Amino acid sequence: MTAVPPKTHRPTPGQTVGPFFHFGVGYDKQHEVVHPYSPGAILLTGRVLDGAGQPVPDSFVEIFSADSDGSVPRARGARKRDDHTFTGFGRAWTDDEGRFEFWTRNPGAVDGKAPFFATIVFARGLPDKLHTRIYPPDDETALAADPFLASLEPEERATLVATRTPDGGLHHDIRLQGEKETVFIAF
Amino acid sequence: MTETAAAPESLLAAPDQASQRQITQEIVDLHAEYARREAAGETLRQTIYDFPPYRSSVLRHPTKNPKLVDPETIELFSPAFGQRDVAAIEADLTLQHAGEPLGERITVRGRLTDSWGRPVRNQLIEVWQANSAGRYIHQRDQHPAPLDPNFTGAGRTITDDQGEYLFTTIKPGPYPWRNHVNAWRPAHIHFSIFGSSFTQRIVTQMYFPNDPLFALDPIYNSIWRQKDRDSLIAAYDHDLTKPEFSMGYRFDIVVDGPDATWFEPEDHE
Numbered sequence: 001m002t003a004v005p006p007k008t009h010r011p012t013p014g015q016t017v018g019p020f021f022h023f024g025v026g027y028d029k030q031h032e033v034v035h036p037y038s039p040g041a042i043l044l045t046g047r048v049l050d051g052a053g054q055p056v057p058d059s060f061v062e063i064f065s066a067d068s069d070g071s072v073p074r075a076r077g078a079r080k081r082d083d084h085t086f087t088g089f090g091r092a093w094t095d096d097e098g099r100f101e102f103w104t105r106n107p108g109a110v111d112g113k114a115p116f117f118a119t120i121v122f123a124r125g126l127p128d129k130l131h132t133r134i135y136p137p138d139d140e141t142a143l144a145a146d147p148f149l150a151s152l153e154p155e156e157r158a159t160l161v162a163t164r165t166p167d168g169g170l171h172h173d174i175r176l177q178g179e180k181e182t183v184f185i186a187f
Numbered sequence: 188m189t190e191t192a193a194a195p196e197s198l199l200a201a202p203d204q205a206s207q208r209q210i211t212q213e214i215v216d217l218h219a220e221y222a223r224r225e226a227a228g229e230t231l232r233q234t235i236y237d238f239p240p241y242r243s244s245v246l247r248h249p250t251k252n253p254k255l256v257d258p259e260t261i262e263l264f265s266p267a268f269g270q271r272d273v274a275a276i277e278a279d280l281t282l283q284h285a286g287e288p289l290g291e292r293i294t295v296r297g298r299l300t301d302s303w304g305r306p307v308r309n310q311l312i313e314v315w316q317a318n319s320a321g322r323y324i325h326q327r328d329q330h331p332a333p334l335d336p337n338f339t340g341a342g343r344t345i346t347d348d349q350g351e352y353l354f355t356t357i358k359p360g361p362y363p364w365r366n367h368v369n370a371w372r373p374a375h376i377h378f379s380i381f382g383s384s385f386t387q388r389i390v391t392q393m394y395f396p397n398d399p400l401f402a403l404d405p406i407y408n409s410i411w412r413q414k415d416r417d418s419l420i421a422a423y424d425h426d427l428t429k430p431e432f433s434m435g436y437r438f439d440i441v442v443d444g445p446d447a448t449w450f451e452p453e454d455h456e
Binding site: 004005008009010012013014015016017018019020021022023024051052054056062064065066073074076077078079080087088089107111113116118123124125127128129130148151152176181182184185186187 | 234235243247254255256257259260313316339377379386388390391392409414418419443449
C-alpha cells in the first residue's frame, strides 16, 4: 500500500435540497431496490423526525447496500429498474407523516463485518447531506464485534440499529435532532 | 395538475418573519464567529449545519458533530449508472415540450473530479430549477409568476470518460420565499451528484456571476468561507457560448473523498 498523495482539489460544498426536489430527482420505482414480494424482498420503513419529534415531510432518504450474499452490487440500472437486477440503491421520499419505505433485501456481511445499509438523508431545512448507517439487529455477535458500534455509548448505538418487524421487515427512525438524535457519520 | 396530499404550507413560512437587515446581520455575525473559531484551531466543515438565518434549519440540524469513521467496503463503492439509465436527450431541458421555453437559453458545462483531480466517469448528475420567471413547476410553489408550458426544469446526464457533462437549459429567475420579509433566492440550479464512492455523494446549488442577492441569502451563506461560496458560482465562458444560440457557463465540481477513496490505478476496477 503506497502513501496517499496530498489532495489537490478543494471539494465543492454541499447545499440544502430545498422544498422542490421531487420533480427534479424523482423517478419510477425509486424505492424498489427489489421487486415487491419477490423472493427475499423485505420492507425497510421508518420516519424522519425533527428536533421537536415532529415528522419531516419534505425529505428524502437514500440507501446503498450489499446483496444478501454479501456481494457489492456493480450492475447499472438503479434509475431504470428492470425488476430483477440488484443494484443496491434506492431513494425514498418521506410522506406527510415523515414516513419512508423501501423494498429491498437484507444486506449480507461484507468482509465478515456487521452488515448495514449505507444511508444518506436530505431535507428542506437541512443545510447539507447527512450520512448514517442502518444496521439490521439480527447478528448480535457481529454487531458486538463492530469497532465503530463498540466505540459508541449504548444510547448512541441504539440510534443505528433497526427493529425487526413481525412480518420480517425492518423499521428504523432517523432523528435529525433532539434527545435520541441519530448518530451521523463523516469519513 | 392534480393535488397530492395536503401540503404543509404552514411549514414553509418562518414564524418570526425577520427583516432582511436582521437576517443579513445574523449572517455577518456568524461568518465572523466561524472565522474566529477556525483561527483558534477548530476544524470546521464547509457548510454549517447550525445556521439559524436559514430559519427552517433550526429544528432540522444535528446538534452533535458527525462521528468520524473509516468507510466500509460498501461505502467505498457507488451505485452504478450508465446510458441504460439516462437518455442523451434528458440533458436538454429545452426539448421536453412541443415549443421552445421562454428565457435566456444557456449551456452549462463542467468536469466532475475527485480531490486529486481525477475524472469521475459514468456517474449520474441530476439538475432541477425554476423557470425564467422564477417559478418552480412544483404545485406547492405559490409564487404568482407564470408557469411556462414549455419548461419543466428537470434534467439528468451521465458524465463521460473525461468526467465532463453538459446541460442545455434556460437561465432561472430569482425566486421569492418566506424565510423572512422580502426574501429572494439568487438564481440557482440544483445539482445532485454521485461520486465513485457513496461517501462522495453531494447535492449542491450552482449560481450565476454578479448576482446582487448573494449577500442577502441565508442558504448561499450557510457556506461560511468566501472562497467556498465562490466555488458555487459558474464562470461565464465565451468559448462555451454558441453563436446566435446560447450563453455558456462553466461549473466544475469536486467530490470530496476521504483518503480511503484513493486507489492505485491497478487497484481500481
